[in-house]
Amino acid sequence: MARKITYQQAINEALDQEMSRDPSVIIMGEDVAGGEGSPGENDAWGGVLGVTKGLYAKHPGRVLDTPISESGYVGAAVGAACNGLRPVAELMFIDFMGVCFDQIFNQAAKFKYMFGGKAKTPVVIRAMYGAGFRAAAQHSQCLYNVFTHIPGLKVVIPSNPYDAKGLLIQSIRDNDPVIFLEHKALYTMEGDVPAESYIVPFGEAAVVQEGDDVTIVAMGRMVHYAKEAAGNLRKKGIQCEIIDPRTTSPLDTDTILESVERTGRLVVVDESNPRCSMASDISSFVAQEAFGALKAPIQMVTAPHVPVPFAASLEDLYIPSPARIEEAVMKVKEYR
Amino acid sequence: MTSPLNREALLQAYRTMRTIRDFEERVHVDFATGEIPGFVHLYAGEEASATGICMHLNRNDYIASTHRGHGHCIAKGVDPVGMMAEIWGKATGTCKGKGGSMHIADLEVGMLGANGIVGGGGPLICGTALASKIRGENNVGVCFFGDGASNQGTIFEAMNLASVWKLPVIFVAENNGYAEATSSTFSVAVENIADRASAFGMPGVIVDGFDFFAVYEAAGEAIKRAREGGGPTLLEVKLSRYYGHFEGDQQTYRAPGEVQKLRETKDCLMQFAKRVTSRGELTMADIEAIDREVKTMIDDSVVKAKSDPLPPPEALMADVYISY
Numbered sequence: 001m002a003r004k005i006t007y008q009q010a011i012n013e014a015l016d017q018e019m020s021r022d023p024s025v026i027i028m029g030e031d032v033a034g035g036e037g038s039p040g041e042n043d044a045w046g047g048v049l050g051v052t053k054g055l056y057a058k059h060p061g062r063v064l065d066t067p068i069s070e071s072g073y074v075g076a077a078v079g080a081a082c083n084g085l086r087p088v089a090e091l092m093f094i095d096f097m098g099v100c101f102d103q104i105f106n107q108a109a110k111f112k113y114m115f116g117g118k119a120k121t122p123v124v125i126r127a128m129y130g131a132g133f134r135a136a137a138q139h140s141q142c143l144y145n146v147f148t149h150i151p152g153l154k155v156v157i158p159s160n161p162y163d164a165k166g167l168l169i170q171s172i173r174d175n176d177p178v179i180f181l182e183h184k185a186l187y188t189m190e191g192d193v194p195a196e197s198y199i200v201p202f203g204e205a206a207v208v209q210e211g212d213d214v215t216i217v218a219m220g221r222m223v224h225y226a227k228e229a230a231g232n233l234r235k236k237g238i239q240c241e242i243i244d245p246r247t248t249s250p251l252d253t254d255t256i257l258e259s260v261e262r263t264g265r266l267v268v269v270d271e272s273n274p275r276c277s278m279a280s281d282i283s284s285f286v287a288q289e290a291f292g293a294l295k296a297p298i299q300m301v302t303a304p305h306v307p308v309p310f311a312a313s314l315e316d317l318y319i320p321s322p323a324r325i326e327e328a329v330m331k332v333k334e335y336r
Numbered sequence: 337m338t339s340p341l342n343r344e345a346l347l348q349a350y351r352t353m354r355t356i357r358d359f360e361e362r363v364h365v366d367f368a369t370g371e372i373p374g375f376v377h378l379y380a381g382e383e384a385s386a387t388g389i390c391m392h393l394n395r396n397d398y399i400a401s402t403h404r405g406h407g408h409c410i411a412k413g414v415d416p417v418g419m420m421a422e423i424w425g426k427a428t429g430t431c432k433g434k435g436g437s438m439h440i441a442d443l444e445v446g447m448l449g450a451n452g453i454v455g456g457g458g459p460l461i462c463g464t465a466l467a468s469k470i471r472g473e474n475n476v477g478v479c480f481f482g483d484g485a486s487n488q489g490t491i492f493e494a495m496n497l498a499s500v501w502k503l504p505v506i507f508v509a510e511n512n513g514y515a516e517a518t519s520s521t522f523s524v525a526v527e528n529i530a531d532r533a534s535a536f537g538m539p540g541v542i543v544d545g546f547d548f549f550a551v552y553e554a555a556g557e558a559i560k561r562a563r564e565g566g567g568p569t570l571l572e573v574k575l576s577r578y579y580g581h582f583e584g585d586q587q588t589y590r591a592p593g594e595v596q597k598l599r600e601t602k603d604c605l606m607q608f609a610k611r612v613t614s615r616g617e618l619t620m621a622d623i624e625a626i627d628r629e630v631k632t633m634i635d636d637s638v639v640k641a642k643s644d645p646l647p648p649p650e651a652l653m654a655d656v657y658i659s660y
Contacts, residue, residue, distance in 0.1 A: 075493075076462040
């Protein structure tokens with residue numbers, strides 16, 4: 001039975017259902033309960049934005065507040081995964097990977113290969129990402145491209161409540177390390193979500209809307225900006241096909257290539273910085289695999305190569321906008 | 337004082353230490369020929385530490401190790417024949433030739449890996465211990481690290497986390513005096529690494545790493561406390577390595593004759609043999625029988641490693657993910 005809940009509620013529900021189903025699932029992170037050892041409420045926050053609120057009481061002993069010590073507890077989650085648990089560690093802001101990256105990319109990501117296939121590290125690292133909250137350079141980055149670069153990691157970036165729930169359940173059940181990234185601007189987004197448990201498989205892009213003129217690949221919050229742009233373009237008689245990869249590792253290249261081979265035109269929309277980004281990566285493989293089908297040079301719509309600025313006037317300029325997406329689509333459509 | 341160990345345990349202790357020593361001496365010789373690929377960091381001289389600690393552990397206890405991990409692996413029960421093949425980069429190695437000396441791991445026997453990252457193991461071992469604790473088991477985790485790693489934030493974070501979560505972890509600082517080429521008297525801001533324990537609310541214990549029995553006893557207490565829910569301990573084992581940071585290190589930073597003197601006066605195998613034979617707990621014949629048995633095993637492991645196949649091309653793409 002589907003009913004409308006928010007992206008945030010969908011994530012909470014996925015965690016709750018998986019913790020009920022499987023006693024090896026635990027949650028840890030800074031203030032995931034909020035209040036451990038304090039004189040007041042022990043579940044005061046339920047995560048800094050309340051995403052894990054209520055789980056502490058429902059799953060006693062399995063929702064663990066940690067010190068502000070990201071290497072310590074992210075590494076502990078990785079170690080616990082090696083010893084039979086399915087930990088979900090919350091890193092709060094993805095920017096904090098800077099203080100624990102070793103435990104993710106040198107440890108978790110490498111064990112399976114480096115140990116000759118004999119390790120299993122079913123850990124999930126959740127974090128919020130993305131600009132738009134005037135949170136400036138150290139609390140606003142995307143960074144999914146950084147993780148996507150690392151063999152051994154899987155990277156998930158749901159753009160809506162339905163995908164958030166199904167992809168998180170898949171992440172927890174998955175036997176490889178998963179980086180699960182939640183866009184801050186999407187937490188309050190409502191959508192139809194089944195009450196029962198379900199999975200959305202990795203490596204299967206969603207065709208958000210069909211169209212024969214231009215392919216737009218967009219991810220995370222940018223899916224919604226692409227839809228807005230496509231709505232305006234439809235009035236001009238241009239039909240856009242929008243593809244949401246949903247996971248950047250594994251990446252569903254087939255769906256993207258099939259679409260580009262039909263439309264001959266590609267715009268990639270990515271909120272992160274442009275160099276070595278998902279946008280440049282997708283552009284690159286399409287140029288290699290479908291060059292003959294292209295009727296126009298590929299366009300990338302990304303943030304500029306600068307840190308995320310604080311002032312509203314600058315941050316609004318930083319984030320790719322529906323208007324910029326429209327411009328890029330017009331450019332590929334009008335080329336020759 | 338009589339030894340707390342029976343004959344069987346004494347034989348096992350000596351066999352383990354002798355296996356580590358011969359393994360390392362042999363790798364030292366073979367590395368010099370240029371046949372062994374990559375980097376190796378030898379544990380020779382430190383055998384009493386890994387052995388005295390791991391003799392208290394069972395298969396369900398985990399250890400996390402270091403660059404200098406061969407000794408920890410052997411003491412925890414990883415097959416030396418597979419290890420030798422791994423060091424030679426062969427398909428028959430512990431990690432199918434894809435890890436090498438710095439990444440030997442065998443989760444089946446609770447060996448969470450030698451680690452190419454200094455201080456990498458601290459947080460990981462907190463995790464294995466947390467899993468045991470949550471499941472209500474009494475298994476422990478031991479994190480071996482060096483004086484170099486003793487200055488890493490990961491180790492501080494791990495000690496704090498282990499203490500606030502009351503995890504059954506023993507942090508073993510193997511202080512061999514040098515982090516690569518830099519003396520611990522320069523790089524560690526306190527006199528003893530164990531002095532840092534109080535900052536994390538746990539006992540700090542210093543032990544002579546040349547004395548197997550001292551290590552065995554100190555580790556026994558810390559591990560017993562951890563198993564009984566008493567929380568973590570920081571155990572500083574003061575010892576020395578007989579070879580360089582890595583093979584090829586000319587060690588010009590060391591005092592002339594430093595290693596030779598240690599070998600002649602403090603060597604852990606020598607002290608062990610002297611003690612158990614002088615007390616009549618083992619005979620020289622017992623010792624020599626183990627020496628012969630281990631030598632043959634190590635020799636055979638090298639013959640096998642040399643003739644074993646290299647990983648086939650298809651192994652390049654295998655085992656990145658469980659499913660992808």
